[in-house]
Amino acid sequence: MRCFIERVVTNHDVTTDIKVLIPDAGLRRRMSRVIKSAVTTAIETVGGVEGIASLDGIITATGWGCLADSERFLRNVIVDKEQLLNPTPFIQSTFNTVGGQIALLGHNHCYNVTYVNRSHSFEDALLDAMMRAEDGDSEHMLLGAFDEETPSQRRIMERMGLFRKVACGEGAMFAIVGAKRNERSIAEVSTLAFPAENLSHEKVVAEYATDERTHVIYNNYAKYGLYPTSSAQCFAEAVKLVAEGTPEVVIYNEYFGATPTVIVVRCLS
Amino acid sequence: MEQLIQELKEHLIEELNLEEITPEDIDAEAPLFGEGLGLDSIDALEIILILEKYYGVKLANSAEAKPVFYSVKTLAEYISANRK
Numbered sequence: 001m002r003c004f005i006e007r008v009v010t011n012h013d014v015t016t017d018i019k020v021l022i023p024d025a026g027l028r029r030r031m032s033r034v035i036k037s038a039v040t041t042a043i044e045t046v047g048g049v050e051g052i053a054s055l056d057g058i059i060t061a062t063g064w065g066c067l068a069d070s071e072r073f074l075r076n077v078i079v080d081k082e083q084l085l086n087p088t089p090f091i092q093s094t095f096n097t098v099g100g101q102i103a104l105l106g107h108n109h110c111y112n113v114t115y116v117n118r119s120h121s122f123e124d125a126l127l128d129a130m131m132r133a134e135d136g137d138s139e140h141m142l143l144g145a146f147d148e149e150t151p152s153q154r155r156i157m158e159r160m161g162l163f164r165k166v167a168c169g170e171g172a173m174f175a176i177v178g179a180k181r182n183e184r185s186i187a188e189v190s191t192l193a194f195p196a197e198n199l200s201h202e203k204v205v206a207e208y209a210t211d212e213r214t215h216v217i218y219n220n221y222a223k224y225g226l227y228p229t230s231s232a233q234c235f236a237e238a239v240k241l242v243a244e245g246t247p248e249v250v251i252y253n254e255y256f257g258a259t260p261t262v263i264v265v266r267c268l269s
Numbered sequence: 270m271e272q273l274i275q276e277l278k279e280h281l282i283e284e285l286n287l288e289e290i291t292p293e294d295i296d297a298e299a300p301l302f303g304e305g306l307g308l309d310s311i312d313a314l315e316i317i318l319i320l321e322k323y324y325g326v327k328l329a330n331s332a333e334a335k336p337v338f339y340s341v342k343t344l345a346e347y348i349s350a351n352r353k
Binding site: 025026084085 | 285286
């Protein structure tokens, strides 16, 4: 089982003005920070809103979802004693808001699923894309992941002692995934694995690297921070490295020392 | 009335996230929905909350919503007549 990557874009790569990417001010003003970040990354990935129509699959992943809107909604429930609840944060706090907004912007009614499986979210979304590619259900998909950190969430997790060794992070990443290799393909995903136990760097190399020049991204929290879909940023880095000439990149990711995953991105053979 | 209109404009900007719009940009007599500020049905729900939350005013029946929600001025007049 494999799939081909045509383009990857992270929130850090987006330089186009949001007003150009999302001209509708009415839509824009209701979007929270994470929705703006994810949707603009998605639109940049497909080359503008008009690129959404040709997709036959929109698969998104998030571990925490639209946290700021969820917090705002819950705060309103408490402060206003379950009365006078604003509709916008309620509507926008759902996990599939980003996938939905992308589809609405492009008037696209294709397969649209959001995976919310903690630190496996991105890998499960990738697995779905690979299975759809394998079965011929989709040929030209948008795959993405996003998470945001908020001051209150960070404070709670810090009090739990979760960020003593690594910093919390946030980010968005989207990729165009094709079922078949074409002239736009820049890399292929050859392996996606969910090991039953944590693996050392040496074991990752021994079990998954097939080339002596293989580059290994092993728990790269220092660069991206730790959050449920931080492996998606590593995925973008891997695809860019392969596009620039690295034959193979193995991404190994744990989340707070558990739930290990492995993704192998290779050059086109 | 002028002070209430100014206050209402500020609440609308804040609660509806009206980007890059200042109270001076809002014509108190211009339509709020469709043209003018171009608000929609979700904004109507938010305005109902503004009326209740800040002025304790509840819309008695939905039939009167259309003329009341026409502009900032009609909203202010309704608040003046019904606030507790």
